[in-house]
Amino acid sequence: MAALSLIRRLLGKKTDALDASPIPAFFQQKAEQQGYTLSAGQTRAIAALARETQHLLAGRHTRSLYLHGPVGRGKSWLLDGFFQALPITEKQRVHFHDFFARLHRGMFTHREQDDALAVTLDELLTDCRVLCFDEFHVHDIGDAMLITRLFKALFQRGVLVLVTSNYAPQGLLPNPLYHERFKPVIDLIDARMEVLEVSSPQDFRSLPQAQSTQRFTSGQYVWPGTARQREALCLPAADCPPQPLAVGNRTLICRHRAGRSIAFTFSDLCEQLTAVMDYLLLCQDYDHWTIDGLPQLADCPIAVQQRFINLVDVLYDRDKHLILIGAQPLDLALSGQAIDLARTASRLGQLQQADPQLAPDPVS
Numbered sequence: 001m002a003a004l005s006l007i008r009r010l011l012g013k014k015t016d017a018l019d020a021s022p023i024p025a026f027f028q029q030k031a032e033q034q035g036y037t038l039s040a041g042q043t044r045a046i047a048a049l050a051r052e053t054q055h056l057l058a059g060r061h062t063r064s065l066y067l068h069g070p071v072g073r074g075k076s077w078l079l080d081g082f083f084q085a086l087p088i089t090e091k092q093r094v095h096f097h098d099f100f101a102r103l104h105r106g107m108f109t110h111r112e113q114d115d116a117l118a119v120t121l122d123e124l125l126t127d128c129r130v131l132c133f134d135e136f137h138v139h140d141i142g143d144a145m146l147i148t149r150l151f152k153a154l155f156q157r158g159v160l161v162l163v164t165s166n167y168a169p170q171g172l173l174p175n176p177l178y179h180e181r182f183k184p185v186i187d188l189i190d191a192r193m194e195v196l197e198v199s200s201p202q203d204f205r206s207l208p209q210a211q212s213t214q215r216f217t218s219g220q221y222v223w224p225g226t227a228r229q230r231e232a233l234c235l236p237a238a239d240c241p242p243q244p245l246a247v248g249n250r251t252l253i254c255r256h257r258a259g260r261s262i263a264f265t266f267s268d269l270c271e272q273l274t275a276v277m278d279y280l281l282l283c284q285d286y287d288h289w290t291i292d293g294l295p296q297l298a299d300c301p302i303a304v305q306q307r308f309i310n311l312v313d314v315l316y317d318r319d320k321h322l323i324l325i326g327a328q329p330l331d332l333a334l335s336g337q338a339i340d341l342a343r344t345a346s347r348l349g350q351l352q353q354a355d356p357q358l359a360p361d362p363v364s
Contacts, residue, residue: 021050021057026085027078041198042074048194049082049162056129056160057087064154064161066189068168069198071346075164076134078198082162083132091130095317097276097310099124099133100143103150105277117149121157128159135313136165137340138185141178148185155192166343169195174339215287216315216347219322221330222354225292229354235290235323236263248281255292263290270300270307279314287320294326297336305338316347324351 027046031038038046045067055062067075083093106120113119125131131154138144154161165172169189173182189195222229230237240255240263252274256263262282269279269291297305315322326333330353334345 021053022085022087023050023053023082027081030081036074039074039199041069041196042078045078045196045198048196049078052160053082053086062158062160064159064163064193066163066165066169066193066195067198068165068171068195071166071343073198075198079132079134079162079164083130086130088129090127091132092125092128093132093134095313096133096135096137097314097317098280100146101277101280103146117146117153121150121153125157125159130160130162132162134164135317136163137167138173138182141173141181144173144178144182144185148188151185151188151192161193163193166340168197214350215319215321217350217352219324219351220354221348221351222323222325223329223333223356224327225325233323233354235325236292238292242268247278250278252278256290257286260286261288261290262286263292266291266293266295266308269311270304274307276310276314279311280318283314283318283320288323289315289320290323290325292325294324294333296328296333297338297341300336302338305336305341309338309340309344312344312347322351324348329356 024046027038027042030036045065048065052062052065067078069075079093083091102124103117103120106123107116110116110119138147151161169186172186173179220233222233222235225238227237229235236256242253243255243257245252245254245257245262252272253268254262254264255268262285291311297308300308324330330348330351331345334341334348
């Protein structure tokens, strides 16, 4: 109840936003059920979500929200809870990678139209009043230019946009070659969205209760990947021959597949010219993934590191079971220069660790 009192104080005299919105009570109950204590940053975000929900339900103008902060501080938890508690059906919760893959595909399909973006958004966001946009980050200048048009179109449509990101707006697309060209997006976010930092000394992903219902966190990191470990865990051998695998209109390479399970080497997925769309298509057919041969990422080109980051993002967001095999401890393998590796390390750090010395009991 202390969190509710703080939210009420943050809303000041406008307690109708608290009373008319189901959001604060939902999060208070959810936090109590999961054994969480809401941080000050989360509480401020909940107050803003409550206020905008009340405006939305009353048919008044809403202000979109941009939540940023370090990994594991509850941004996606807030987004998912808001989406669940919001008492309307005209809403969508999308992931950055998935949404942009569909956006690009739709714009290509409608490239002959005068406004391919508008036609594509008509298809993707039919009757959508609230768009929850998780894990927002930008590394490609082409996407950066499209984001300006996208956000303007969303605001013109009156869509309430909730964005989560590991980066404050000024930290997006940090490459100095492109940052100035991205400044119109930053200015648009600052002008049209309320920017809130969600911080906490606790990484919520490290708590046992955060891992109890996820398929991803039931996976394992296995090193050094000995024959004994592989046999005990029923994993493919290290020298499985390559097999062609049709993915959309492309042919990739895998090492083993059976039912909803598939195995790749790190090289198959990250050292080749694969894309996020390939990972998304694979997730439609496979729930249990084995990725073999994780190297020390610091020794890999940035493009290879970024593909691995994107792959982990997709597997985590789609909640796929992952067995990752490397030759060294995970923290050593994940050293590298790519700016999103902290998020990848946080997610892979939730995997169970197979004993590097003694093979565990066979999986039943």
